[in-house]
Amino acid sequence: MEQGKKIILTGDRPTGRLHIGHYVGSLRRRVELQNSGEYDEIYIMIADAQALTDNADNPEKVRQNIIEVALDYLSAGLDPEKSNLFIQSQVTELTELTFYYMNLVTVQRLQRNPTVKQEMLLRGYSESGDGSDNKAGTPVGFFCYPISQASDITAFKATTVPVGEDQEPMIEQTREIVRKFNSVYGPALVEPEILLPDNAACLRLPGTDGKAKMSKSLGNCIYLSDSADEVRTKVRGMYTDPGHLQVSDPGKVEGNPVFTYLDAFCRPGHFDLFGDCFHGRKVSFDFHSLDEVKAQYRAGGLGDVMVKNFLAAVLNDTLEPMRERRRALEQDLPYVYEVLRRGTEAARAKAAGTLADVKRAMRINYFDPGVLEALIREQSEKYR
Ligand code: ATP
Ligand code: MG
Numbered sequence: 399m400e401q402g403k404k405i406i407l408t409g410d411r412p413t414g415r416l417h418i419g420h421y422v423g424s425l426r427r428r429v430e431l432q433n434s435g436e437y438d439e440i441y442i443m444i445a446d447a448q449a450l451t452d453n454a455d456n457p458e459k460v461r462q463n464i465i466e467v468a469l470d471y472l473s474a475g476l477d478p479e480k481s482n483l484f485i486q487s488q489v490t491e492l493t494e495l496t497f498y499y500m501n502l503v504t505v506q507r508l509q510r511n512p513t514v515k516q517e518m519l520l521r522g523y524s525e526s527g528d529g530s531d532n533k534a535g536t537p538v539g540f541f542c543y544p545i546s547q548a549s550d551i552t553a554f555k556a557t558t559v560p561v562g563e564d565q566e567p568m569i570e571q572t573r574e575i576v577r578k579f580n581s582v583y584g585p586a587l588v589e590p591e592i593l594l595p596d597n598a599a600c601l602r603l604p605g606t607d608g609k610a611k612m613s614k615s616l617g618n619c620i621y622l623s624d625s626a627d628e629v630r631t632k633v634r635g636m637y638t639d640p641g642h643l644q645v646s647d648p649g650k651v652e653g654n655p656v657f658t659y660l661d662a663f664c665r666p667g668h669f670d671l672f673g674d675c676f677h678g679r680k681v682s683f684d685f686h687s688l689d690e691v692k693a694q695y696r697a698g699g700l701g702d703v704m705v706k707n708f709l710a711a712v713l714n715d716t717l718e719p720m721r722e723r724r725r726a727l728e729q730d731l732p733y734v735y736e737v738l739r740r741g742t743e744a745a746r747a748k749a750a751g752t753l754a755d756v757k758r759a760m761r762i763n764y765f766d767p768g769v770l771e772a773l774i775r776e777q778s779e780k781y782r
Pocket of ligand 1: 565
């Protein structure tokens with residue numbers, strides 16, 4: 399078997415272009431892991447089937463965003479020579495696994511998933527999370543997406559799933575399914591480990607509006623593909639400490655998304671940018687660390703405009719190389735689709751192997767070589 403292999407599976411829903419929350423929550427880590435050379439196989443999934451669970455009426459949105467996510471992946475540094483980028487719906491083995499895993503999970507267990515509860519509320523499906531109110535109702539496919547995610551992860555025998563904090567309940571659900579499957583049918587599946595960002599600011603990057611999570615569905619995002627001007631405009635409009643009215647007032651860093659973004663993006667080399675942010679105006683600050691910037695903001699005397707200009711410069715410094723790569727890739731869509739086609743082929747081969755293992759363990763592989771003969775022999779005995 400494949401004992402001891404280190405395998406990554408993770409992905410994104412093609413409901414929009416990727417934003418800086420995706421980047422710090424998962425994408426940046428994936429690129430680092432990919433380049434570490436420590437992983438035997440890497441699968442990166444564009445989760446279009448999952449996106450359809452809450453976009454059934456808008457399939458064109460999902461279809462159009464597959465290329466956007468693929469462009470974001472390649473611009474951010476995912477390398478098709480090292481990582482298989484694939485389209486979920488084309489790996490039909492995943493839906494088959496989901497159908498069998500559904501028998502291993504109760505409705506009540508799904509209802510307790512805190513992320514799904516929150517998302518049902520956000521989408522106006524349900525207030526109570528259990529469907530007992532008069533809201534629009536929850537599509538069954540959406541309700542079951544944690545099970546489908548378990549299929550995605552286990553199909554690749556993934557050991558490591560690098561994701562943001564909102565995915566914790568999904569990984570726990572997957573581990574439960576694996577344990578249940580292996581104990582009922584025999585050991586066929588691998589229990590995955592979640593890999594969360596090690597920087598607390600990146601666990602769940604807030605929105606530009608100060609809301610708890612930057613999310614495509616909430617319209618509070620800075621996209622990886624935003625132009626430098628768009629980044630500056632969005633940062634200028636960001637929520638900060640509402641009590642920080644005058645530059646001389648002491649400011650609050652905690653719960654201030656401008657500082658959370660700096661925590662997530664600022665590197666030592668960035669402090670040289672501070673002086674460049676003020677269009678010729680003299681800046682008397684000479685910061686060498688983010689702690690120094692925070693201390694000055696807390697003490698008073700450092701205005702929001704200055705900190706925001708600094709943040710915009712830091713973000714643009716990070717995003718510019720990605721924007722450049724994206725512009726080139728946008729002119730070569732056949733290449734991007736060829737990457738997806740090849741990645742999907744590899745993903746399919748892997749998932750087919752796991753599905754065969756699963757069916758063998760469940761003894762529903764009736765027509766495999768030798769199996770039918772043994773079955774007929776066994777049953778002939780019964781009728782003798
Ligand atoms: P949607 O609103 O369609 O659910 P989303 O913005 O939540 O979109 P997903 O495709 O659901 O994005 O998430 C993809 C990955 O990005 C997951 O690993 C998730 O944990 C991570 N992620 C999403 N938003 C954030 C965020 N604000 N901070 C950190 N990680 C995030
Ligand atoms: Mg999401």
